[in-house]
Amino acid sequence: MRRAVAVHPAGTWPRKSAAASVTLAFLDRHRRRIRLVDDAGQPFLLDLPRAISLRDGDGLELDGGRFLLVRAAEEAVVEIAAPDAAALARIAWHLGNRHLPVQIVGQDRLRIRDDHVIVEMLKGLNAEIRTIRAPFDPEGGAYAGGGGHSHAHGHDHHHEHGHDHEH
Numbered sequence: 001m002r003r004a005v006a007v008h009p010a011g012t013w014p015r016k017s018a019a020a021s022v023t024l025a026f027l028d029r030h031r032r033r034i035r036l037v038d039d040a041g042q043p044f045l046l047d048l049p050r051a052i053s054l055r056d057g058d059g060l061e062l063d064g065g066r067f068l069l070v071r072a073a074e075e076a077v078v079e080i081a082a083p084d085a086a087a088l089a090r091i092a093w094h095l096g097n098r099h100l101p102v103q104i105v106g107q108d109r110l111r112i113r114d115d116h117v118i119v120e121m122l123k124g125l126n127a128e129i130r131t132i133r134a135p136f137d138p139e140g141g142a143y144a145g146g147g148g149h150s151h152a153h154g155h156d157h158h159h160e161h162g163h164d165h166e167h
Helices: 085-097 116-124
Strands: 002-008 018-024 030-037 043-053 059-062 067-072 074-081 103-105 109-113 128-135
Touching: 018 030, 018 059, 074 085, 074 116, 085 109, 085 116, 116 128
Parallel strands: 002 043, 018 067
Antiparallel strands: 002 059, 030 043, 059 067, 074 109, 074 128, 103 109
16 A cells, blocks of 8 residues: 655645645644545555644655645635724634634635634624635644644643633
8 A cells, every 4th residue: 555654845845746636624634644545546544753734735755756735625614804904803813812723815814614603703703704615724823833734832732821712
């Protein structure tokens, strides 16, 4: 069975040498070791030294030197717009305060996974909401280390943040 042994961020690997692609939803793109099937129906083993968040456009290096292109699957997402940049920044702050993965879409929209509780909060902030099916490829975050390919940052999440979490 083919083995994917390394991840190369989008733009850093020879995309023309992709043997195939694999399309995965957001929650399925943070893995270390699992048997998967590429888009052509061929199995392979994802066999990485540590769990990594795969991004749309990344290349999975196969043990034979070829690559698989990672694609973000379409899934239920909410696109968020606002009347002006200040309102969008305020909305982004509220989403970040809840530690939600957020994708920046262009200069005037945000995208989150569909969540009815968060959608109600956003409506209360006068957000313009549109539920669609689209790829979800959120930002990696400040501690992601290289575009979302790690989450090792030397502290736990059990300390006081100094802000309220209304989960």
